Amino acid sequence: SYLINDISVPKVTGTSVSVLAAKSAITDRVDLFSNMVVFSSYAMQVVMGFMMMVAIFIIMPRALVSARRINEVLTLAPTVTFKENSHIQSAPKGQIEFQDVSFHYSKDSEAVIEHVSFKADTGQTVAFIGSTGSGKSTLVNLVPRFYDATEGSIKLDGIDIKEYSHNDLNNKIGYIPQKAVLFSGTVRSNMIFGESGREELSDEQIWQxxxxxxAKEFIEAKEKGLDTEVAQGGSNFSGGQKQRLAIARALARHPEILIFDDSFSALDYKTDHILRHVLKEKTAAMTKLIVAQRISTIMDADLILVLDQGKVVGQGTHKELLSNNEVYQEIAYSQLSKEELENEN
Structure with missing residues (x-):
């Protein structure tokens, strides 16, 4: 018994020492690991702080430049100014007259429009055609005063357009751009943008x-009808549908003057043909200015102006220009065959 106990004591003592040594080692390592985690955390915060500081130094110059540019826009005085009140008593007519009109985008730039003169009587259709960059859109944009003519004058119902107030001029004009603009909301809310200030649009007027x-057919096919949602930019409608909705919005105003700035470009030929004939019949009292690339769109116009580099190189009816104007002939024969043109005549 004595021998057994004598042998066991060293074993127990050795085990105890091993356990104590292991505990001490583990404790030291845990402390070391904890210290490393804390150090890494603090180091990361310091590094992130420096990274944020560098980012600020990079972004700050750009932000200052952007702020300066925004302030330049906000403080810029518009070059086109309107009278507060028109005090014009003339009866609504929709007659437009350009008298030797020229236009430069800036004082030092070349003329975009040079010495253009024409007259559109009430109910007439005047069309503009020419190559890209010939000044067609710029010309019609002078009517709602997106720009002011540099030389000459533009008269509406015999009165210079500069004599009209902003609201009075806008109420006389229905403008449809090439790129139709639709806003987030519903079909009804987009159509209400067509109000002219005279009266609120009823659902019946919108449908008309x-x-x-x-555009009635594809809106009726929608489950919600006039309450159909319109995504931002009208992305849930096709290009042709957006153009027809934009045309409908302008027509809902019942303006004296309709300006179509290449507003039929996304329509198929069948829809284009039907729409033109309906417009001719139903809007006979409205004066229409049409910018187009297609000969078929403007064949029925009362007057066609052919533009080339900002100058009028020919004006007349489709039949007259087809027989005596080389620029018009070139455009016409590049789009339609001789037989098709003769059949249209």
């Missing part, structure tokens, strides 16, 4: 405008 613009 949609029918005239050949």
């Amino acid at each position: 405008a949609l029918e005239l613009a050949q």
